[in-house]
Amino acid sequence: MVSPGILLVDKPAGLTSHDVVARTRRALGTRKVGHAGTLDPMATGLLVIGVEGATRLLTYVVGADKTYEATIRLGQTTHTDDADGEILTRAADDAWSTVTPDRIAAGVTALTGVISQVPSSVSAIKVDGRRAYDRVRAGEEVVLAAREVTVSRFDVLAQRQGEGFLELDVVVDCSSGTYIRSLARDLGEDLGVGGHLTALRRSRVGDFDVADAVGVDDLGGATLMTPAQAAARVLAILDVSAAEATDLRHGKRLAGQAPRLDGDRAAAVDPEGNLVGVVEKRGADLKSAMNMPEAAR
Incomplete structure (x- = not known):
């Protein structure tokens, strides 16, 4: 099974963003691939590609400068x-x-x-x-x-x-x-x-740079950024305990924990370094806005 993660690809001219996604699917042997931000066929440069469960992170990449x-x-x-x-x-x-x-x-x-x-x-x-x-x-x-x-x-x-x-x-x-x-x-x-x-x-794109991207001919051997590594590029990180991670994965709120966030949302990371999901403030509590699939942490 393909591990979830974020892949940075340097798109050449002449290919659509969908073409790059299709090539990534073939190279990695999975259908669960998406991208954050279309590039026209004449354009080149950075495409941020999400693989498997990490496609859920793309929502937080699309709006980056x-x-x-x-x-x-x-x-x-x-x-x-x-x-x-x-x-x-x-x-x-x-x-x-x-x-x-x-x-x-x-x-x-x-x-x-x-x-x-x-x-x-x-x-x-x-x-x-x-x-x-x-x-x-x-x-x-x-x-x-x-x-x-x-x-x-x-x-x-x-x-x-x-x-x-x-x-x-x-x-x-x-x-x-x-x-x-x-x-x-x-x-x-x-x-x-x-x-x-x-x-x-x-x-x-945000903190992702084309200097770290791979070409379309090197997709099969590319190393993916883990979901937690990628989340740290676009969101603040909130370290949570194993018990808190379990609660968040089960849809429970972290009661009274909103003061732990400086902003409105953050990426919750468990003690093993796995991305639990994205949490946001709801009154005095923290609530999951997005949970990663448990097999894709």
Whole structure:
């Protein structure tokens, strides 16, 4: 039987996140595999994969902040806001006169901090039960509602001038739910020349880093992070006694123990180092919000 755990995978371009999950299932010989946070086929980088009972932890990984390295091409727009789409517009020669380093810096600053962002119409967001990108491919016009996201860092690392376009290499730290394609689109629109994404790599999800990930050709021999090790990356740790662990596994509350948590929830770990589950405050008590399967601790 496959041991439960978290696997970090460096997704190559050309594969969907579902493709990586399918390969992981074959490599490890189990159907119980899931991931935290989709990457588009053109994107590369970190996928956090849950195996067996550790898939229950993915709920607490999905909302973590992320770091992306990207290339924005100014001067062209596409219908997908990235390089997979058809070019819709090209900037006229006279549009470039106002695209100065100061204007670019101002545009980037305007997209930093807490911002209102309209996701790309070809995102994975569901509209009336169907993915937005499926509706677009079916010929429907999709306009998604703006949402508030936080971009804590948006730095331009380098730029290259091409014929009729300007490329910016950027790094972005952002909250979950931020679309880098939309940043590229909105920066280009603000500068009056249009823009889209030509490269995207996710290098970090919370405290998980792509430097620790394996390639898709090395899945079979990969070492999984134990559920307790993984939980320590995304939650505070609460050490519980064997008796408390038994109570939590049986759905009992830990009466009067809420003061033991500084935050609202924590990962409960038993004396043997096994993850019992995730506990949260309920009044003065602690209650299980998620229990790990007993065979998957």
